[in-house]
Amino acid sequence: MRAGGVVAFPTETVYGLAANAFDPQAVRAVFAAKGRPADNPLIVHLASKNDIPLVTSGYDKKYDALIAAFMPGPLTLVMPRKSCIPDEVTAGLDTVGVRIPSSPVGSRFLAACKVPVAAPSANLSTHISPTTAEHVYEDMKGRIPLIIDGGECSVGIESTVLDITGETPVVLRPGAVTAEMIAGVLNVDVKAHSGKVIAAAPAPGMKYKHYAPACDCVVASDMSAALACYAERLAEGRSPMILCRSENVKKSGGARCIALGQDDAEVCRNMYAALHNAEKIADYIICEDLGDKGVAASVMNRVNKAAGGKRI
Numbered sequence: 001m002r003a004g005g006v007v008a009f010p011t012e013t014v015y016g017l018a019a020n021a022f023d024p025q026a027v028r029a030v031f032a033a034k035g036r037p038a039d040n041p042l043i044v045h046l047a048s049k050n051d052i053p054l055v056t057s058g059y060d061k062k063y064d065a066l067i068a069a070f071m072p073g074p075l076t077l078v079m080p081r082k083s084c085i086p087d088e089v090t091a092g093l094d095t096v097g098v099r100i101p102s103s104p105v106g107s108r109f110l111a112a113c114k115v116p117v118a119a120p121s122a123n124l125s126t127h128i129s130p131t132t133a134e135h136v137y138e139d140m141k142g143r144i145p146l147i148i149d150g151g152e153c154s155v156g157i158e159s160t161v162l163d164i165t166g167e168t169p170v171v172l173r174p175g176a177v178t179a180e181m182i183a184g185v186l187n188v189d190v191k192a193h194s195g196k197v198i199a200a201a202p203a204p205g206m207k208y209k210h211y212a213p214a215c216d217c218v219v220a221s222d223m224s225a226a227l228a229c230y231a232e233r234l235a236e237g238r239s240p241m242i243l244c245r246s247e248n249v250k251k252s253g254g255a256r257c258i259a260l261g262q263d264d265a266e267v268c269r270n271m272y273a274a275l276h277n278a279e280k281i282a283d284y285i286i287c288e289d290l291g292d293k294g295v296a297a298s299v300m301n302r303v304n305k306a307a308g309g310k311r312i
């Protein structure tokens with residue numbers, strides 16, 4: 001890492017593709033390996049809270065409560081950038097996204113690097129994010145020299161991105177740390193992630209297609225809509241697959257299903273692996289709408305993108 005190499009490493013959210021954040025050439029190699037557009041910024045990953053001053057020129061001290069509550073953890077804070085962070089990392093923005101992963105293997109890797117680590121998710125640009133080392137290997141074989149295998153990611157979707165540079169903190173990307181949880185800790189209004197808020201403070205990365213499986217994908221409003229769609233696709237000679245909460249598998253009447261889990265945390269952890277599996281063994285993915293509350297809403301943010309907004 002200190003010699004300018006690129007390494008895939010595990011975190012509790014998804015696997016990352018790491019480079020020394022102070023080395024513009026190493027960071028460019030990450031963009032090349034992913035095929036990622038240069039104007040989509042990377043998050044800087046740190047081993048410890050003590051390293052935060054290395055990458056930011058400062059932030060409002062009221063946000064120390066968030067750092068205490070959620071770092072290490074699946075929260076990225078967008079802060080004023082320090083000039084030692086190259087444009088390659090931030091896509092030329094004057095802010096930097098900062099995160100401290102909590103997974104044991106990821107933390108040990110970051111501590112061993114001894115430099116801040118710029119990393120996007122370790123998938124090819126626009127493909128599904130990886131939650132196992134095998135997922136990374138499928139996309140990155142021949143493109144990077146090393147994958148550190150830390151097993152399955154415990155959270156399973158990308159971090160919540162919170163911009164704390166303005167008057168009101170704004171969730172740019174929803175994740176396992178919800179706007180309600182943030183507002184609860186800060187005791188101030190937080191702009192939740194919604195179409196309107198994003199339009200007012202767009203994250204540069206948000207305009208790109210993300211999380212797309214290799215086959216068609218659609219969100220079904222409930223299990224009966226999913227089953228109707230399933231029957232139509234079968235009649236067309238297609239090979240559909242339903243993704244749903246475990247409790248709904250018994251309603252499937254023999255339709256092929258992948259059970260996502262019993263509760264929101266389990267569904268979150270399993271969603272990307274289910275998409276990875278489904279794109280291999282089916283040509284049409286039908287995902288049950290998981291609702292608009294809490295972590296399920298964050299998971300649906302990714303699924304709606306995977307479906308390109310298609311709903312039935």
Ligand code: AMP
Nearest residue numbers: 041042043078095096097120121203205
């Ligand atoms: P990835 O690691 O592939 O999920 O990509 C990192 C994402 O973090 C980007 O697509 C942006 O949405 C967000 N991000 C990183 N840095 C910033 C920043 N300085 N300002 C706003 N959003 C950021």
Ligand code: MG
Nearest residue numbers: 120121122129
């Ligand atoms: Mg990504």
